[in-house]
Amino acid sequence: MASHDPEARLSHLQSADGSATFSHAGYTVVGAVNGPIEVQRRDELPEEAVVDVIVRPAAGVGGTRERHLESLLQSTLRQIILINNFPRTLIQVTLQVTVSPENEYVNAKLSQAATNLPILPTLIQTALLALLSAAIPLTATVTAAVLAIVADDGASTIIVDPTAREIQVSRSLHVFAFTSRDELLLNESEGEFTMQEWDNAFATAQRQCCPAPTSDDVDMEGGSQADLKNFTRSTLETKTASDLYWK
Amino acid sequence: MATSSSLTLSSATFSKLSPHPYLLANLQASDSSSPSARTNGRLPQQARQPYINTSSLSHAHGSAVVRTGDTTVICGVRGETLLTSAVPNYRAPDDSSGATLNEARDYDLLVPNIELATGCAPNFLPGVPPTTLAQTLSTRVYSLLHSSKLLNVSGLRIYQKDGSELSGRQRGNEAMEEDDEGDSTITERAVKAYWVLYIDVLFISFDGNPFDAAWAAILAALQDTKLPQAYWDPDREMVLCSPKKRLPLTLSGFPVATTAAVFTAKEKPKKGGGQYWILVDPDRLEEGLCDETVTIVVDCPKEGTKVLGISNHGGTVVGPVLMKELAKAAESRWNDFRKAVS
Incomplete structure (x- = not known):
């Protein structure tokens, strides 16, 4: 399960205000945040900051799919950034996908990937780390997970962080994002499912994204899944510690 | 509000000057006897009644006009043939192998496009590239067309004309494939x-809730679509269509999208709490004032309701409990559309 372990680097781009590279579940995304900066006159909002998200795919130029991902990310990040603290400014988040997993079972097309959803958690997580690196004030952090429901002869099983192959044979695919206060911030589901299955997926995602605060020994439970909430915290703790080392 | 009559605002001015308090004042009932209503006079959970008219375009293979309130959408479906010899990396479909090959997606057999016409709403200007909204809608429709597996791809295949006569070949093919799997039939039936x-979807007028209307128009147009019966003529090496016989597409199910927006009492909702209203089928004013939207796509055949997609973003109000309420609202909306189609 080594490939499932998340990895992150913070503040490694010199020119951007904040940056992060994040790898998880086969995807690697480089994120850069600039802000608050001056905003174009026609986009300016008198009472809040404009959040602009740019997603660039691993190959080719962005198309309608990237616009959709951008609008999802934009409305999500607006909720966690304290946009009212920076009226008439722009906070720009640029996300470049560098690695995306290939499905060796099909002849892949570059331009139109099979589905938009699996990459969404990695994009959200990268954007969050880059925002933290840029020291943009946030109301909460966000944790996201992708789940696939696979039907196995009547019984349906939920797979967290499914592979490209598992996504292809799955019956439905769900992306959930929770704030650090355990509220549902984003949910995108596609495929065929019942509300009961959705409930189960929701509960699994909640367990995944919002682990009980007391369980420090979460790694000891033998779960192969990464605890992204604690991962974000420990990554930043390490970064802060190394930045303050000279004292 | 001002006390002096010269300073009293008309409701139209009030709504333009400060739309958020205007909608809030409408929703917060002044006394308990009158129920809270929206600025458009609807109840929070009340959707606009859909009207559907099909086969209005003469040159399309199928078309539909859908109207919900002041949102009017027209959708036209046109079929064109694509030779498999023109497809790079073409792999012959093999029904026995199962789900590995998705022809509709791999060969782009469905090409939806959504256009927001100039003048359908004041914020769409002429001569600009497609807006983010138009691109987002196209992507969502494209994803839903594929993920819901609405269209049966076998109806889009064009086979070589074999010895058997044309009539009922669609049904004949399937029956033959089921009962004999010999190599000879498969090569013949390549x-x-x-x-x-x-x-193609065009918004004639736009008053909120574009996705539901666009999806309903696509669904009605696909139900209306009749493709000419086509076959491959090996002598002339081209696809020929029979002029008389037209076959409808085979659709699986009748998925209907329902969108709701969440209106919060405070313009900048603080963490947790605060009063909110769920506005089903929001209009343009309401969409501009709501951050969080939920779209649920359901199909309610007799066997039981199934959900084909959920999209919820932009806020933290909707949790699992509210989601189930909305699924109920989606079911009643499904009945509205079902009635409007038939």
Whole structure:
């Protein structure tokens, strides 16, 4: 399960205000945040900051799919950034996908990937780390997970962080994002499912994204899944510690 | 509000000057006897009644006009043939192998496009590239067309004309494939071409909730679509269509999208709490004032309700409990559309 372990680097781009590279579940995304900066006159909002998200795919130029991902990310990040603290400014988040997993079972097309959803958690997580690196004030952090429901002869099983192959044979695919206060911030589901299955997926995602605060020994439970909430915290703790080392 | 009569605002001015307090004042009932209503006079959970008219375009293979309130959408479906010899990396479909090959997606047999016409709403200007909204809608429609597996791809395949007569070949094919799997029949029945469906959606007028209307228009247009019966003629090496016989597409199910927006009492909701209203089928004013939207796509056949997609973003109000309420609202909306189609 080594490939499932998340990895992150913070503040490694010199020119951007904040940056992060994040790898998880086969995807690697480089994120850069600039802000608050001056905003174009026609986009300016008198009472809040404009959040602009740019997603660039691993190959080719962005198309309608990237616009959709951008609008999802934009409305999500607006909720966690304290946009009212920076009226008439722009906070720009640029996300470049560098690695995306290939499905060796099909002849892949570059331009139109099979589905938009699996990459969404990695994009959200990268954007969050880059925002933290840029020291943009946030109301909460966000944790996201992708789940696939696979039907196995009547019984349906939920797979967290499914592979490209598992996504292809799955019956439905769900992306959930929770704030650090355990509220549902984003949910995108596609495929065929019942509300009961959705409930189960929701509960699994909640367990995944919002682990009980007391369980420090979460790694000891033998779960192969990464605890992204604690991962974000420990990554930043390490970064802060190394930045303050000279004292 | 001002006390002096010269300073009293008309409701139209009030709504333009400060739309958020205006909608809030409408929703917060002044006394307990009158129920809270929206600025458009609807109840929070009340959707606009859909009207559907099909086959209005003469040159499309199928078309539909859908009207919900002041949102009017027209959708035309046009089929064009695509030769398999023109497809790079073409692999012949093999029904026995199962789900590994997704022809509709791999060969782009469904090409939806959504256009927001100039003048359908004041914020769409002429001569600009497609807006983010138009691109987002196209992507969502494209994803839903594929993930819901609405279209049966076997109806889009064009086979070589074999010895048997044309009539009922569609049904004949399937029956033959089921009962004899010999190599000879499969080679004879090689797919020579596909129908590519160009699904064009144009917003004539836009008053909120574009996705539901666009999806309903696509669904009604696909139900209305009749493709000419086509076959591959090996002598002339081209696809020929029979002028008389037209076959409808085979659709699985009747998925209907329902969108709701969440209106919060405070313009900048603080963490947790605060009063909110769920506005089903929001209009343009309401959409501009709501951050969080939920779209649920359901199909309610007799066997039981199934959900084909959920999209919820932009806020933290909707949790699992509210989601189930909205699924109920989606079911009643499904009945509205079902009635409007028939």
